[in-house]
Amino acid sequence: MTTAEGRVGVTLPFDDVPLAGHRPLLRALVEAGYREVWTGEVDALDGFGPLALFCGREDALTISCATASVFTRGPGVLAMTAATLAEVAPGACRFGIGAGSPVLAETWNGVPFEAPYRRTVDAFRLSRTVDGPPKLLLGVAGPRMQDFAAAEADTMALNFLSPEDVARIRDRVSTVERVLPTPLETAVRVVLLPREGPGAERAARPFLAGYLTVPTYAAFQRWLGREAVLGPMNAAWAAGDRRAAVAAIPDEVLHDLVVFGSSANCAASVERYLERGADVVTIALVPDPDAEAPEARVEFLAALTQASGVARSKGTLAS
Secondary structure, three states: OEEOOOEEEEEOOOOOOOHHHHHHHHHHHHHOOOOEEEEOOOOOOOOOHHHHHHHHHOOOOEEEEEEEEOOOOOHHHHHHHHHHHHHHOOOOEEEEEEOOOHHHHHHHHOOOOOOHHHOOOOOOOOOOOOOOOOEEEEEOOOHHHHHHHHHHOOEEEEEOOOHHHHHHHHHHHOOOOOOOOOOOEEEEEEEEEOOOOHHHHHHHHHHHHHHHOOHHHHHHHHHOOOHHHHHHHHHHHHOOOHHHHHHOOOHHHHHHHEEEOOHHHHHHHHHHHHHOOOOEEEEEEOOOOOOOOHHHHHHHHHHHHHHOEEOOOOOOOOO
């Protein structure tokens, strides 16, 4: 099937490849049709340095960071970072902000995780003129942040949810009155493991448990209706039994939130997210101790685009 509006991007850099070693991989992805590159900012590289490097090497890219925490970067630094991104990729960038988590803010950065919804600043002004700001992307989970994004952001970014969850959220926020004149864009990060079977599931379970037990994501999964089925995982994690927590993830949740299999199967799954209301799907490969070489992963991602009828973006964002 084909989708005229949907776009597919890829999350980089690969954790096991030095940043300087991404040039041939990026070139191959662009040749395969990818025009969107996304980064994150958690516990590896920062989210913006790689984007500047990638955009400098491939000027047809739309670049997005999803997301920088409002706790780890002060509001003034966030504004300066957004201005830098706007100059790196005029009209072809999204600047993503979100609350993050207590671990990221307090444990790793020594900043109290307080009042995430209300963090702001007065009196700061950029001394450098920015011709056009980047599109504002908000990383959201629960209904309050969904409503905030639906009213005031260009892009609502969602994570760890099924295609049906996307449809539910899109339907819910459709009644929110927008401040902006442009339609809300919905971007969904889809975590993917390019193989299947018991070995693939064993590789994905620790990754999933590590995220779903973070308070923000745990609350989101409760809101989505998974409180009962994820109760044993959360109880085991709280008791310090990580092995039991990993084993307690139900198979149906694992396959709701992680895409497995061949390029054709994964392409079909990506299409389902687009059909249910995602405007952009960004693919993030699950860390896998048995992963193939980076070049083989790129070949898989290239094959996915060939198996899918998804239209790729042209390197600029609609006004």
